[in-house]
Amino acid sequence: MPRTRIGGVGTCTVWWAAPVAPSGAPGLVGLLDAHERERLARFRREGDAARYLAAHALTRRALGERLDADPAALVFDRTCRCGEQHGKPRLAQGPGFSFTHAGDVVGLAVHDGPVGLDVEQARPLTDLAGMAEHACAPDERVTDTGEFFRLWTRKEALLKSTGEGLSTPMADISIAADGAVRWGGRAVWLLDLSPAPGYPAALAGPGPAPPAVIEADGHALLRP
Template structure:
């Protein structure tokens, strides 16, 4: 059974805890109340996605983000203004809340049958990947694994995806995203606890930790700033999404 922490309808905004909500994708046509929470940019991005499953993941992840942040900040989820300005000036960077200096760090992710949102003090990043066959595993390994990791032995898909989730959580926490070279990061082996062995010029310290998910074939990881991982609590995002707008915190 997936462990749960504080009441799922309240974001836990304290000085030490990272809370992770997991939820299932939501078909937009079935939940116009959730679609109404999105801003114009989000609705445009969602509508542009060709596959129905991608639109369902997008809606669940972005609505869940708004709901948990609004609950913790005592705000209207639809009124939250997200700034996504990248270094290039376009609106595809790491999202942050505009005009809210009291806002926590947050990050979202989606893959396969899961979407996730992490909220915590300071910068935070989260990633989940559905385990699957990978066509060009050797090419992906050259891109994402450090020379030390590649020299450790044969690479198999499931172990690679565990390492990928850990590294993507880290680069999302920094705000650099996939523009940051993953092969510059050396982590512990995927079959053991997550940890950073070497990351030159990272601007750290940073931490990374595996996080439990509802599905064993969806490994997840969360990362943030600091010398060690804080307490990490897992909460029920489906319960949050099931609440009709206007009743959060009831």
């Protein structure tokens, strides 16, 4: 890293990093707001807490650097459709962003417009057929877990780019073998990424063509 893909107008930067244990990073914990610290304290498994801290601290430091602002002072609106503060975080004024984490990988995408990023850790599934039925459109098929997780990351990234998340069925989205997306007439772009072996990832957003994408090392942004 960094790696650059040539695309359309604009640039989207994707930072990749690793989880950070809260016990060894009090400075990163100090960047979080009250809502984030309360969520962090709920995690019972160390790995979950480490992924959460890295994703949110990376987001604050990357956005703070871009906006020339104090990372700890950034105020996010998390208003969900139901009115509660558990929706996708947004800045009142600032770039679009999307963070994701799985296993040993944490990612953040920042773009001038809406963007969605997802990464998954490929692993055995006890009910591949059932999961595929949930994720696949009628004209789609997956025959192994590798195909399934690649499909899942693509659709999750698309849904995150619109802010809809899994409130919209994945089966409403159909992705052809060449990557073309059919989703109710929407114009969207979609790119596959591979931050590490065994970790398929995808980046997506609205529009007819993808931007240039820079993949960067986010570990420096997570130094204590």
